[in-house]
Amino acid sequence: MDNVRVIKVKQSVLANNDTRAATLRKKLKEKGIFLVNVMSSPGSGKTTLLVNLINRLKQNLRIGVIEADMDAVVDANTVEAKTGVKTVQLHTSGECHLDAKMVDEGMNFLGGGDLDLVFLENIGNLVCPAEFDTGATLKMVLLSIPEGDDKPLKYPLMFERGDWFVFTKMDAISLFDLDVEKVEASILKENPNARFFPLSAKKDQGVDILANALLEQVRSYQEGKQ
Amino acid sequence: MDNVRVIKVKQSVLANNDTRAATLRKKLKEKGIFLVNVMSSPGSGKTTLLVNLINRLKQNLRIGVIEADMDAVVDANTVEAKTGVKTVQLHTSGECHLDAKMVDEGMNFLGGGDLDLVFLENIGNLVCPAEFDTGATLKMVLLSIPEGDDKPLKYPLMFERGDWFVFTKMDAISLFDLDVEKVEASILKENPNARFFPLSAKKDQGVDILANALLEQVRSYQEGKQ
Numbered sequence A, B: 001m002d003n004v005r006v007i008k009v010k011q012s013v014l015a016n017n018d019t020r021a022a023t024l025r026k027k028l029k030e031k032g033i034f035l036v037n038v039m040s041s042p043g044s045g046k047t048t049l050l051v052n053l054i055n056r057l058k059q060n061l062r063i064g065v066i067e068a069d070m071d072a073v074v075d076a077n078t079v080e081a082k083t084g085v086k087t088v089q090l091h092t093s094g095e096c097h098l099d100a101k102m103v104d105e106g107m108n109f110l111g112g113g114d115l116d117l118v119f120l121e122n123i124g125n126l127v128c129p130a131e132f133d134t135g136a137t138l139k140m141v142l143l144s145i146p147e148g149d150d151k152p153l154k155y156p157l158m159f160e161r162g163d164w165f166v167f168t169k170m171d172a173i174s175l176f177d178l179d180v181e182k183v184e185a186s187i188l189k190e191n192p193n194a195r196f197f198p199l200s201a202k203k204d205q206g207v208d209i210l211a212n213a214l215l216e217q218v219r220s221y222q223e224g225k226q
Helices: A002-031 A046-057 A074-083 A100-110 A156-161 A170-176 A180-190 A207-224 B002-031 B046-057 B074-083 B100-110 B156-161 B170-176 B180-190 B207-224
Strands: A034-039 A063-069 A086-091 A117-121 A138-144 A164-168 A195-198 B034-039 B063-069 B086-091 B117-121 B138-144 B164-168 B195-198
Touching: A002 A034, A002 A100, A034 A046, A034 A207, A046 A063, A046 A074, A046 A117, A046 A164, A046 A207, A063 A074, A063 A100, A074 A086, A086 A100, A100 A117, A138 A156, A156 A180, A164 A180, A164 A207, A170 B170, A180 A195, A195 A207, B002 B034, B002 B100, B034 B046, B034 B207, B046 B063, B046 B074, B046 B117, B046 B164, B046 B207, B063 B074, B063 B100, B074 B086, B086 B100, B100 B117, B138 B156, B156 B180, B164 B180, B164 B207, B180 B195, B195 B207
Parallel strands: A034 A117, A034 A138, A063 A086, A063 A117, A138 A164, A164 A195, B034 B117, B034 B138, B063 B086, B063 B117, B138 B164, B164 B195
Antiparallel strands: none
């Protein structure tokens, strides 16, 4: 009985969230703001990647960041200190994901009239964030090399719904014998449009390729709005 | 409004779960079965550690394993093939955690009349599993070295509620500059009874210490029941 009640409420929450997310996505499109939902396990390197990416892109694009955590502020402080771009920290009060309403509030705080690109750093979690549409234009999923090659099998929704997949900590590959091609093949099976970006943000290898792809994507999105 | 409804249902679900977990814990105590709830991020090395631990302990203890995944069976197959102990795979159908009812069903499948120790490998997630009492005797939390030292700050409930903390992939420490003492200090601040076990299951270093501590704990639990 309890399970039935939970599921019903969850369905209603998801339906309301989908409506809000669609409204937010439309609003962002009108303003030409490209929103990237960055998701991964805890400790996959989201913050380190964002700092590197933002420092590469901030000459060309006006960037904002929405950080999410249950109740810490470390990531927002790190990103703001190391990049200088406007950052807001959302607290989910124990919730395991961000929803469109929280993101809308974050966007309001950032202002948004003069932004091209907003990164949304979701809660470190491969389960719940996959279910909730945040209104993002692009879903970027990080998989760090030490996590192993079976993650697409174990967290199928995240790997089916993601758009771009970034393999982080590639500098550690010799220690962890991960077969990147095997992971790519298992993702492509359920998600044939997936794109892959292997890199090491710490060693500054491959981030330029991701930065260029993102810049191109934002420009084409903004041209599309006219 | 939606949030209020979710929270109410969640409170009721948590309260029902607490009652079920207490009943299960009492039943396990009467039978002398020690249940370990193993939790961590995805890819921290739960399965690899369990295989190593079980192979060390199975001469002295009768062991069973409950594996949980959203819909994969790889871990149960791996553990059963590499250890020979009885293993059951639970599917949570997209849920981000195990609850006491699911664990009770897993225990029924294992039989349990002739077991000393059962490992419960929870969903890879540092958020949701921390909230749900599974009826376990001991909560073992793994933190892999590549995940970094800020996890206790970002996932406070997991690190406040855990009993034993296992630092896995210690063989990679030179690559990731993690300060183990700093992590221990940050856990102890909120959780003064925490115990720590740094190890590498892959290199077979330090697992003996954890295995001996667990054997001692199971024996003293079983003596306590008489």
